[in-house]
Amino acid sequence: MTEMDKHMDTQSTLVESRVGDVSVLSVTLGDEVRTRITTLQDQFRDVFNKYLNPDGSETFFISPHVFQIIAGIIPIAFKQLNAKMGAGDSLQSWEHENISAILGKALIPDSLSPTLSNARAIARDVAEFHAGRGRVVIRELCTGAGLATAMTWMEVRKAGAEGVTIISTDNALESVVTAALVLSIFNIPHVIIQGEVPDALFDFDGVVLQYMDAGDAVRNEQGRSKQYSVVFSDHGISYFPQKVNDEIIGSLLGMLTERGVMYVCGLEPDVTVALQYPFMIREILFGRGLRRDAYTQIRQGRERTRAKGDEQSVIYDTTVVGGRTAVTRFYTPESAGLYDMLHAFLFNKDERSLSTCVLYIRSIIGVVRTTKKLGVEIRSPIEHSLRFVGGLMEGKYDASAIPPFEDGKRVARTLRVQMI
Secondary structure, three states: OOHHHHHHHOOEEEEEEEEOOEEEEEEEEOHHHHHHHHHHHHHHHHHHHHHHOOOOOOOOOOOHHHHHHHHHHHHHHHHHHHHHHOOOOOOOHHHHHHHHHHHHHHHOHHHHHHHHHHHHHHHHHHHHHOOOOOOEEEEEEOOOOOHHHHHHHHHHHHOOOOOEEEEEEEOOHHHHHHHHHHHHHOOOOEEEEEOOOOHHHHHOOEEEEEEOOHHHHHHHHHHOOOOEEEEEEEOOHHHOOHHHHHHHHHHHHOOEEEEEEEEEEEEOOOEEEOOOHHHHHHHHHHOOOOHHHHHHHHHHHHHHHHHOOOOOOOOEEEEEEOOEEEEEEEOOHHHHHHHHHHHHHHHOOOOOOHHHHHHHHHHHHHHHHHHHHHHOOOOOOHHHHHHHHHOOOOOOEEEEEEOOHHHOOOOEEEEEEEEO
């Protein structure tokens, strides 16, 4: 073990405990790193709210320096968990790069926007249709870096749910350990198990991270007559073959409670991202922190021309690369806020931080690279899943795409299905 490994080992600890009669694991951050993370989050909150959360509401964010800390802990925490679960030495360098890039979405508002919107929509659904019913049990497939997991738990709790249990499954141990670290940042209780989820954990107030194949997990719980108020998958089951995707969706719809709802978010396979980095750098350097108003005017102008039949995207500039629509520029409120914030890190005396600006630029490049790579791997796009649900028992489900397909090309879309 290197000296660096010894140091990082003190930053997280794998804890064995029991929930009732069930033996579980969890990842606990060391006191030193937890204090450091809390300080960095507090320091970043004001600038984040100023540029990316103008209404000042309580919302999800990760400081770029906290992201850097967590990315550094992942390999060591993985080794600790792997030693207990015997998953094999599967965390290769490219996998670490991938999971770090997926975690890096937390720094890129445009990448995070659909996930956060869905988490808030789930919270509204729970408040409207499940108030007064006791514990809300939510099923997630394909945990990823745990960003959607954390956001959904936080938003549903904010909506006033009496108790929230999220059962989240992934067959990649590096995803499980990354999610555990993300949940720890926000003090969200979690446990880690391998294989079937024992009945006792369906009453656990927090997140159950299940290391198991998603299809096997769904079949197991279907046989045990489990029911959920919400099921969701954020950039997960869309990568599955259509036969597997359809089997999972059909099974989960049968496990929803009355007025239960499903959200499936995925990249669109015919849209990629090819950012014009010179444009982005120009906006950061010379935008003078005024991109929000400028982009609002651009969107308003495009909405007027679109109403007259112009098919140009309201929020993107696009081109065609390899037969796919490629987004070259974003004109969203999120991108405007990000450019204004990065400008402030370079030029505003009270907010200047070159290291933070560099971390953001690196994260943007990493997320774009990963989006390009993963987009072509989509095998069950949202359009397919919408057609599949439409072919099920008519009148039983209300299904729609968010945003609607008539709104034009998007990098990502969500399937929403509700029991009628």
